[in-house]
Amino acid sequence: MTITETPPPAHAATVGAPILEARGVTMRFGGLTAVKDVDMTVREGEIVGLIGPNGAGKTTFFNCLTGLYKPTEGVVTLGGEVLPPKPRAVVVAGMARTFQNIRLFANMTALENVMVGRYCRTTSMALTSILRGPKFRREEEATRARAQELLEFVGLGGSAEHLARNMPYGDQRRLEIARALATDPKLILLDEPTAGMNPQETKQASDLIFRIRDSGLAVVVIEHDMRFIFGLCDRVLCLVRGEVLVEGTPGEVQSDPRVIEAYIGGGDDDDDDEDDSAPAGSSDRASHSTEEKL
Structure with a gap:
């Protein structure tokens, strides 16, 4: 397997002070720990990617950030203020999101x-x-x-x-x-914004996210398309089995052998929850994209 270099995201913006901070976020469902002790910081003017094989806990973590779930442990702050686990309060505070399954x-x-x-x-x-x-x-x-x-x-x-x-x-x-x-919002969270899109639509989505960032917002993106995520983000976090495996620049993450192993050797679990399951075939798409790009 060859490792290719990914150029830095186009039109990189100046990164400012932290806008979102999650510390020690843990989510348990009975005896199952879906998210374990996850830390994440997002700064003003930054695009952060959240990747991982199916079942890694990505959508569950999003739900903890946006108040759909109350974390078992940990704290989430936006602009230095602790966010209550209530979706409307989170939106009013300045965080918005989209969903894997379109909800119009x-x-x-x-x-x-x-x-x-x-x-x-x-x-x-x-x-x-x-x-x-x-x-x-x-x-x-x-x-x-x-x-x-x-x-x-x-x-x-x-x-x-x-x-x-x-x-x-x-x-x-x-x-x-x-x-x-x-x-x-001050920050927008996008859950698989290119799922089911053709290459032209994916390029349009990438351009739109850059425009959103350039308008002054921070962006966090969950995505299975590795070509898309590594060409878009300033920083990438890889979750595996609910824990942060590695965090760094797109080049650092895609060349980490643990990330390659996580995708090629894993990804057989179901996605985070039934309500927001990934589109059919997304696991195969993730593995295929990773093999080509990592």
Whole structure:
């Protein structure tokens, strides 16, 4: 097996102060330890990759960061403030995410889907909304305008009135990212953003993530496509059986023999949880990509 050099990510941004810090995060389900004592720091203007074979605990770790799970042990801070294990509180604090399985409102338009993400930043109360008072109308107009801006940003400006269920798969992925951006996050977590995409769509996703980073956000990405992740990220963490195996630059990680062994010699377990399981064939895709790139 030959080891190839991966160039540093294009348009590297200046990395700032830590924005997200996870310390000693552990998640147990009965007698099963899905995530064990994981530390991770993400800095402003940084793209961090999270890789590992199926069953490594990647999505479980994401769920601990975003409040879907309350970690058995450990602490997660965003901007120096401890995050409560409540998804809405995490979003309001400034962290947004997407999912392995697309979770759009199928019978809403693209514009309406993005507007839903924006409502965590509005302040109109129930009575004002029901009566559609002046404050509600102002906020609704601003929300609609911001949603259209974000559709333009992700390349879906002409699809605002299309029903989400009728949009192509790659467009649905970008729409979910636009909805996450509508929450005005400081950090966005992307769970397999290129799953099921063709090479052209994958290149578009890479360009979009660079634009998100260049707009001032930090990004964390879970991905099985090694060519994509090593060409995108400033830093990469490899999880194996719930623990950090290695952390470093893309070049350091892809040349580490322990990472090669983890992919070629493992990956037979089921993914992290039934709700967010990886698409069929992703394990084979990961092994194949790793063999070519590592």
